[in-house]
Amino acid sequence: MKFKKAMDQESLIIECLRCGTRNRLPRVRIHDKPHCGKCHAPLDVHGFAVRPLETTDAKFAVDVLAAAQPSLVFFYSPTCPYCRMLSPVIDELAVKFEGAALISRINVTVNPVTAQQFGIQGVPTLLLFREGKLMKRMVGVLSGDEIERTLKGIIKLS
16 A cells, blocks of 8 residues: 555656546656557646756755745655645646746755754745745645745745
8 A cells, every 4th residue: 555655656647638538657757758548649748847846955055045046945744744735736836937936845854954944843834035035934735826926926026
């Protein structure tokens, strides 16, 4: 059962635009030009290829604080059910704001130094940075619209 759960987290379900068949695709094969298993039409994977940047304690300053564009950082734990609820929203924002803002994530379980540095007391927590400065802190499960409005406000200030 645990293996299946881990497999599901590493796979995507992509619906064929031609026939509507739902295709399971391992995340590692997303760049292999996949085709539908039923009608063999090419699958549209563009939205899935863009992912939030996974950063670490060692790379946080370079990845986020030195970023040229505004940055949204998702502090999460893989065991947190609220983080798992918010994760697809963060993935969608990465696609939507590609090139305009850096969307990244950091696992607080294996990266406690950065979490402690920014006073993360609970997950999920979202921090918005602009030019290396913390602009906004959002804690808990928020709607995608609310996060997007806040992010757009930070982008306009740049």
